[in-house]
Amino acid sequence: MIPFNKPYLAGVELEYISDAIKRGKLSGDGYYTKKCSEFFENRYGFKKVLLTTSCTDALEMAAILLDIKPGDEVISPSYTFVSTVNAFVLRGANIRFVDSSKEHPNIDCEEIEKSITDKTKAIIVVHYAGIACDMDKITAISKKYNIPLIEDAAQAIDSFYKGKPLGSFGVLSTFSFHETKNIISGEGGMLVVNDESLIARAEIIREKGTNRASFFRGEINKYGWVDIGSSYLPSELNAAYLYGQLENLDDIQTKRKEICQRYASNLTILEKQDKIKLPVVPDYATNNAHMFYVLCANIEERGTLIDLLKSKNIYSVFHYLSLHKSDYYLQSNELINLNNSDRYQDTLLRLPLFYELTLQEVDYICDEIINFFK
Known part of the structure; x- marks a missing residue:
């Protein structure tokens, strides 16, 4: 049988996993997590990269960061995976689905504006098959109505729109490293924060609602519960595997x-x-x-x-x-x-x-x- 997909082992992943174990920190935000984050920030110019346990979790973080509340409306393509919208439904949002283009499965840019109301709090676009949506048109709509744009770039690693990397257009962008993607860690994801005003809170949400990240950087002398959040950090073992992939x-x-x-x-x-x-x-x-x-x-x-x-x-x-x-x-x-x-x-x-x-x-x-x- 020729399978639909087969996870790839570049060759250094097990070596890096072994090294992560020897370093004695496995719970996340260690040596390999930082190496992966720096890779994306340096290669693609993303302002802040936070590895997550999945793209789904990255989307959930995005919904929290944008303060989505019951009754808010979020625009999304209908032809997408349920995680794209489920993250916002969990916060009480109503989804306004938009059709795909005739030429390709991406969202029909001409239909987005028709779905905007005074309750619209976010526009989500999905770069299907890693092929960019028409970001000039979409960002123009986002700016015209002052509605935050989120890129679901789960499939779009190393893909570009007019020379600019996908994931760098949205206020927030999410990526997947599921075993079916180009670059994998088994399960895993990433939140890209391109709005600097959201970075500090994104770190807090990712650390169960605590300012623990600031504490470990020596910016405060103790940490505590300051916001809502959950455990969105992947382990160092996942990050070590991922870094082996990124090198290749x-x-x-x-x-x-x-x-x-x-x-x-x-x-x-x-x-x-x-x-x-x-x-x-x-x-x-x-x-x-x-x-x-x-x-x-x-x-x-x-x-x-x-x-x-x-x-x-x-x-x-x-x-x-x-x-x-x-x-x-x-x-x-x-x-x-x-x-x-x-x-x-x-x-x-x-x-x-x-x-x-x-x-x-x-x-x-x-x-x-x-x-x-x-």
């Missing part, structure tokens, strides 16, 4: 991009025949090779293709279900029409993509897809 980021990215290019080259013939559609990368965006997907004609065709590939020992998977159609959302909201989101729900199929996938295996996968459409 360029190699990992080069290999993943090579695989994506091979997929695109092989399957272009089907797109020219109007059998499938391939991912669109706008001129303003880069492709960080987080995933490779195809769009089928309908849900029945996709299901048949999944079964065919499985019979050939190839594991392919669909992705999100539109959140505006979820059972939970419809308990307290009326059904709305978001046709593009539903189209991606029904037709998008993700193909295997991981570092150790060979180009010969990619060719085999593509041959089977081509044969299917014959």
Whole structure:
């Protein structure tokens, strides 16, 4: 079986985990946590990086930092993972879902402004497959209405918009290091704080609502409970694994991009025949090779293709279900029409993509897809 994903071991992760154990501090914010944070701050110019136990937790921290309260409204794409909005629903927010673009699964920028009310307290955008949303349009809307912008950049490490790294546009941005991402730590995430006025409180929220971080820096002589918060710090073992991956980021990215290019080259013939559609990368965006997907004609065709590939020992998977159609959302909201989101729900199929996938295996996968459409 060619799996959909296979976690990658660059080679130094176990050495760094062993070193973390020898250093005698495993609970977080130690040597390797700081090394990871410095990596992102130095490479991408993020103002403050805080590693978290997951991207979900980073989003929960964002909701607390923006003081989201019951009755507030938050704008989000419907075609996304539930964590994007769940963090804000936990604070009592109502979600205003926006459709995806016709060209790609990212949020339709032209529809955002229509959802803004006097109760709107945040706009969340998701860079699907690591491909940038149109950040010029989105940041203009954010500034026009003075509404904080949050980037859910879970899939967008090392991806750019007009040369500027994703994660640097939002007041707050979140990343994931789940085992399905380009760079992994098993489970893990990161909160990027680009508004300096939020940095001190972000540290407090991450440390269970205490000013412990300031105490360890020698800025105060004792620490105590000063705000709400939770335990969002990953252990040093996770950070050590992550740092081993980060040291090999360029190699990992080069290999993943090579695989994506091979997929695109092989399957272009089907797109020219109007059998499938391939991912669109706008001129303003880069492709960080987080995933490779195809769009089928309908849900029945996709299901048949999944079964065919499985019979050939190839594991392919669909992705999100539109959140505006979820059972939970419809308990307290009326059904709305978001046709593009539903189209991606029904037709998008993700193909295997991981570092150790060979180009010969990619060719085999593509041959089977081509044969299917014959």
